[in-house]
Amino acid sequence: MTMRAVVRGVGHYLPTRVVENAEFEAMPDLDTTDEWIKTRSGIERRHFATDGDTTSSMAAAAARAALADAAMSADDIDAVVLATSTADLTFPSAATMVQSALGMTRGFAFDVQAVCAGFVYALANANALIISGQARRVLVIGAETFSKIMDWTDRSTCVLFGDGAGALVLEAEDGAGTSADRGILATDLNSDGRYRDLLYVDGGVSTGTSGYLRMQGNQVFRHAVEKLASTAHTAMDRAGVTADEVDWIVPHQANIRIIQGTAKKMNIPMDQVVVTVQDHGNTSAASIPLAMSVGRARGQLKDGDLIVTEAIGGGLAWGAVVLRW
Numbered sequence: 001m002t003m004r005a006v007v008r009g010v011g012h013y014l015p016t017r018v019v020e021n022a023e024f025e026a027m028p029d030l031d032t033t034d035e036w037i038k039t040r041s042g043i044e045r046r047h048f049a050t051d052g053d054t055t056s057s058m059a060a061a062a063a064r065a066a067l068a069d070a071a072m073s074a075d076d077i078d079a080v081v082l083a084t085s086t087a088d089l090t091f092p093s094a095a096t097m098v099q100s101a102l103g104m105t106r107g108f109a110f111d112v113q114a115v116c117a118g119f120v121y122a123l124a125n126a127n128a129l130i131i132s133g134q135a136r137r138v139l140v141i142g143a144e145t146f147s148k149i150m151d152w153t154d155r156s157t158c159v160l161f162g163d164g165a166g167a168l169v170l171e172a173e174d175g176a177g178t179s180a181d182r183g184i185l186a187t188d189l190n191s192d193g194r195y196r197d198l199l200y201v202d203g204g205v206s207t208g209t210s211g212y213l214r215m216q217g218n219q220v221f222r223h224a225v226e227k228l229a230s231t232a233h234t235a236m237d238r239a240g241v242t243a244d245e246v247d248w249i250v251p252h253q254a255n256i257r258i259i260q261g262t263a264k265k266m267n268i269p270m271d272q273v274v275v276t277v278q279d280h281g282n283t284s285a286a287s288i289p290l291a292m293s294v295g296r297a298r299g300q301l302k303d304g305d306l307i308v309t310e311a312i313g314g315g316l317a318w319g320a321v322v323l324r325w
């Protein structure tokens with residue numbers, strides 16, 4: 001018998017403020033167009049936090065939705081693993097703020113910081129907690145408020161990102177140890193700090209400011225497709241599955257051209273890829289659980305489906321998870 005971390009519920013939260021590309025086009029100093037944003041990134045709109053929204057409040061809202069979907073309460077949860085690069089404060093963790101918002105007085109909670117790869121890292125950590133017997137039920141959340149770290153004068157970044165949160169509830173279940181099991185079948189994590197200057201925030205405790213996101217987008221792009229396809233193949237090999245068995249790719253939603261290029265390299269047609277980048281923009285660690293929640297609501301991800309999820313971001317850090325829903 002093999003212990004598996006099985007998805008029991010999924011949910012998300014998006015701020016009510018929707019910003020269309022036209023709003024950026026109307027900013028004369030920015031010198032951008034709806035056409036450029038759409039053709040270069042696939043993004044048409046994104047949500048931005050309003051006054052009441054913080055990373056932890058959005059995370060708690062997504063967690064409540066996932067718990068409702070799992071027919072569980074916060075009392076059932078042993079651990080909260082929250083992927084974010086935009087926690088409300090330097091500390092305590094956004095995860096402990098979620099614990100407090102949900103009224104959880106037991107278990108443990110911590111943040112994972114791997115930027116856009118954060119949710120894949122969080123899933124791998126939650127899986128490790130479950131298969132090692134340290135937790136039976138884990139809330140895995142991705143939540144971001146990237147609008148707080150945008151330089152609104154930098155057209156090469158400020159049009160690309162959005163805010164939001166998504167969450168999964170994972171629960172331990174005995175499996176047979178084959179790729180027919182439900183739950184997480186394999187994970188693959190990578191990082192290479194030589195590329196840390198390609199995507200970073202120029203603030204933190206060393207500057208006394210929270211700083212702004214800086215990105216050499218075309219350099220990140222050059223790494224993305226190759227590294228994403230490679231990590232996906234490694235995770236699929238570990239899981240013992242082939243491309244023709246995969247039902248859905250749920251990719252990190254940064255750029256439609258990266259999503260298409262990776263799917264092509266993986267030999268999986270675009271009608272088996274969950275795409276939300278047009279409506280959410282790049283929500284960093286929130287993008288995969290948001291896409292899972294929206295995909296599930298669209299009827300794209302069904303019980304028993306074999307799913308590959310992959311992401312890359314600042315670090316560079318990248319990885320993939322293979323799971324059967």
Ligand code: UT7
Nearest residue numbers: 032033036040041116155156217218220221254255312313
């Ligand atoms: O999620 C974390 C990981 N991040 C990513 O995966 C992002 C990866 N990178 C990308 O998605 C793409 O590189 C971008 C969407 C960021 C940019 O697309 P690109 O095709 O790589 O364009 P580029 O950066 O090479 O810029 C092309 C041109 C430049 O002008 P010149 O030098 O050719 O005259 C830019 O100045 O587009 C210009 N440009 C813009 N023009 C209008 C850059 N941003 C804008 C803009 N509007 N918003």
